[in-house]
Amino acid sequence: MLSDAYDLFWQYQDTYLAGVRNALTAAGLGLVLALMVGLLVGMVRFTSRGRLGKAMAVYVSLVRNTPLLVQVYFIYFGLPALGLTLSAFWTGVLALTFNSGAYISEMVRGGLNAIPKGQTEAALALGLNQRLLLAKVLLPQAAPTVLPAVTGQFVQLIKDTSLLYTIAVLEITKAADDVGNETYQFLPAYLVSCVLYIGICVVLNLLVDLYESRAGFSKHKRA
Amino acid sequence: MAYFEARNVNLHFSSFHALRDVSLSLEKSDVLVICGPSGSGKSTFIRAINRLAGPLSGGAMSFDGADLARMPARDLHRRIGMVFQRFNLFQHLTVLDNIALPQRRVLGRSKAEARARAMALLERVGLAEKASVYPVQLSGGQQQRVAICRALAMDPAMLLFDEPTSALDPEMVGEVLQVMRELAASGMTMIVVTHEMGFARELASEIAFLESGQVVEKAPPGEFFAHPREERTRLFLSQILHHQAG
Numbered sequence A: 001m002l003s004d005a006y007d008l009f010w011q012y013q014d015t016y017l018a019g020v021r022n023a024l025t026a027a028g029l030g031l032v033l034a035l036m037v038g039l040l041v042g043m044v045r046f047t048s049r050g051r052l053g054k055a056m057a058v059y060v061s062l063v064r065n066t067p068l069l070v071q072v073y074f075i076y077f078g079l080p081a082l083g084l085t086l087s088a089f090w091t092g093v094l095a096l097t098f099n100s101g102a103y104i105s106e107m108v109r110g111g112l113n114a115i116p117k118g119q120t121e122a123a124l125a126l127g128l129n130q131r132l133l134l135a136k137v138l139l140p141q142a143a144p145t146v147l148p149a150v151t152g153q154f155v156q157l158i159k160d161t162s163l164l165y166t167i168a169v170l171e172i173t174k175a176a177d178d179v180g181n182e183t184y185q186f187l188p189a190y191l192v193s194c195v196l197y198i199g200i201c202v203v204l205n206l207l208v209d210l211y212e213s214r215a216g217f218s219k220h221k222r223a
Numbered sequence B: 001m002a003y004f005e006a007r008n009v010n011l012h013f014s015s016f017h018a019l020r021d022v023s024l025s026l027e028k029s030d031v032l033v034i035c036g037p038s039g040s041g042k043s044t045f046i047r048a049i050n051r052l053a054g055p056l057s058g059g060a061m062s063f064d065g066a067d068l069a070r071m072p073a074r075d076l077h078r079r080i081g082m083v084f085q086r087f088n089l090f091q092h093l094t095v096l097d098n099i100a101l102p103q104r105r106v107l108g109r110s111k112a113e114a115r116a117r118a119m120a121l122l123e124r125v126g127l128a129e130k131a132s133v134y135p136v137q138l139s140g141g142q143q144q145r146v147a148i149c150r151a152l153a154m155d156p157a158m159l160l161f162d163e164p165t166s167a168l169d170p171e172m173v174g175e176v177l178q179v180m181r182e183l184a185a186s187g188m189t190m191i192v193v194t195h196e197m198g199f200a201r202e203l204a205s206e207i208a209f210l211e212s213g214q215v216v217e218k219a220p221p222g223e224f225f226a227h228p229r230e231e232r233t234r235l236f237l238s239q240i241l242h243h244q245a246g
């Protein structure tokens, strides 16, 4: 069967590679956008006890308490209902952003909360405003703990792209399915996608580890 | 009107009455020392001056003729500096950047200007050679001296100290007190929460004894140590002096 999979991959490499390319692009775009959403939401929740903070809390718990597949459908069918039509690919990116943004916001908030209160008090006592407090004092100190977790989120995003199959985005799982449908060799076709996911995620995890040990090193140097 | 004045200040933490009709004042270049048992409200009082303890539930504070509650936060923090028990240096910045960052971001000084000022201050406290290290590489006493430089770099008109030496090993207390002594001699107006009674005796214009959020007694050091009026003050003094002697 392994050799069947091997043959299938070479035979349909265009399909598979397009799937990989789309999955990586969707995950990459999703990560960048989710990082922005996550930073913003995390900072708002850290600073605001008011209405805005509550609204963000609702968003985060909505995402955390519903399956990603439901969120994907919701956006896929919801956007047109609001008069907005996006391609399947961008709908997928938006769903990934919406989902990962909430998780990243929790990482950001956790990182900010972990910094001793004395840092905030000293900054305020010196006259720094909220913006400077976050930008110059808190975020730089939270970054070494938050960034590795965020990079880990990228691995999660790669795996999550498989759900975009349901809205007909040609990513790795859809590619395998297409190949299976054409050749009726479903198991080997999916085996290829498995190997692709593993390959990508293992490499990414290694990069995260490398990054973490680097960050640990520089933190140690400072600490 | 005194340079700094607190009149009948009250402060609550939800239902807990942390400051009860606290009235204290000091003139320019004076040193007011506040002492009292743990939980008596010493920190709460000086943090209230700096808006770190939440709004007052009664009374008022004025500084240099202006109502503190109405002073814009920026002005207030620029004119009244604070030194904390645990130093609170920014851990991700070098000693030099700790002192330069607020000058640049709050006062708008140029990088060169801020660094020059920082170096001059570090020189003054004997830490010029530590300019490029990170706070964790310093001893507690060194960190506290850097924290004092950071506050001084903003050219404050008054400095608040919340137990600046009580997190230090005994052998480091002296070096920090020496810096504070020089500050007092240079005419800095200071409110100091401390149990260093030697420092208080030598430098305080007035000593206030707080208990349960109330000012039990306030007097110039000579009188405060020689003839405490209140029994509770006497008890506190005998405990603390006994402890410091031993």
Ligand SMILES: Nc1ncnc2c1ncn2[C@@H]1O[C@H](COP(=O)(O)OP(=O)(O)OP(=O)(O)O)[C@@H](O)[C@H]1O
Residues within 6 Å of the ligand: B013, B016, B018, B036, B037, B038, B039, B040, B041, B042, B043, B044, B045
């Ligand atoms: N943020 C807060 N919320 C609720 N209660 C508080 C808060 N800060 C202080 N308190 C309470 O107010 C009282 C006074 O505290 P404060 O820290 O001012 O005492 P202190 O005199 O500085 O004591 P210490 O010598 O231990 O530093 C204490 O009972 C404390 O538990």
Ligand SMILES: [Mg+2]
Residues within 6 Å of the ligand: B042, B043, B044, B162, B163
């Ligand atoms: Mg205290």
